[in-house]
Amino acid sequence: MINEYFFESRDALLAQLQADMLAQVSAVIEQQNAASVLLSGGSTPGPVYEALGHTLDRRVQVALVDDRWVGLDHKGSNEALLRRCFPDHTVVGMKVDEAKPQDAVEEVNNRYRALAQPFALTLLGMGPDGHTASLFPFAEGLDGAMASDAPLCAAITATESEVTGPLVDRMTLTLPAILNTRRLMLLITGEDKLAVYQAAKTANDHKAMPVAAVLQQFDVDVDVYWAK
Template sequence: MIFNEYPDRDMLAIEVASEIAGDLETHLLHHDGASLAVAGGTTPAPIFDDLCAADIAWDRVNVLATDERWVASDNERSNARMIRERLMTDRAKEARFIPFHVPAREPADVLAELEAQIAPQLPLSVLLLGMGEDMHTASLFPGAEGLTEALGRKAPILAVFHPSSQPEARLSLTARILDGALAKHLVIYGQAKKDALDRAMSLPPEQAPIQAVLSEATIHWAP
């Protein structure tokens, strides 16, 4: 694990965007295509603003979220909406997006077809994760029903969660899929999250899910 500290969040966004672009470009030198899995929420948006302009072969890149709330793609809580608006623009509009939400269907009913779309993208070429102060990542929340299975070595590609703290169901890539990415980046902001990451190092993944996906990851932190 590598820990990179930046003086501010603007500098972090520029550097992480550059590193992800470099990872994708290197991967595309040796493969026909690349897969990029990214977190939703507010943390990665400034990174996307820089990454979308990277001069790489975006038409050979498949983009997917690490997890998704079970809401329509135009809902303000949709990760797909944020990714399309902030990442898949400029040069990156040539990339292909793999959505998780299927209208008028229930999460459990679409797992097989979604996993069939994701399987050819594995192992993920590049992964961008965030983390909550509770040490969750993607939708792997401490104490969530089904978490132990999602952390297991034989976990499926996707898991469905119904967090008591959230208003809707969530689909998430499981820990083995996230941890298996060829290049992994975790972005965290603020002292509270830095302290949470420090705590996670001494806790089991069931209590600190982020701990399950940090092998050979690069951590990027700014105040």
């Protein structure tokens, strides 16, 4: 089921998203004394992460939904963003020393298998091309990453585009890993992405629009947060 939460302003969206994320993780921590949150990069959720970095229980593990295959000193590093926002938490990254993500799949999966599961929450974004996480349309590695028996993490090499830029090598949660969560949230903003989202709800070709596979599954509800 898809639950839609549409807001008149981005400030209202981010305030509600922050409150909902904190409530979800706090409930899981109270139940089982451990929780992991899987977070996407990008500038839009940045203020939420900064606020949660001061309020989230220190027992919470913070991990990445996906990342570009770059070092922490690169502006495109999602791990660097999370480390800035959550300085007092354990942040589990995806980038390791291997030159290509395809050479690091086993090591990264070992890291992720150690996280508390199912994840307390997973926050996704979506691109204007219909990608989510680093599940890019027709990318090298996409079939394996969307397979029902996929491990938690997979290497992806996307086709370079205006959306990817030159950084096409990625590590990402697979589709089964995205669904391995107690609460799944999708954050989108702008009329253009709203149109992509609406189309994805009924899209037939999931390889062309991978976010459709998330929206059309029945394993876990998807809470969609949108504002102009």
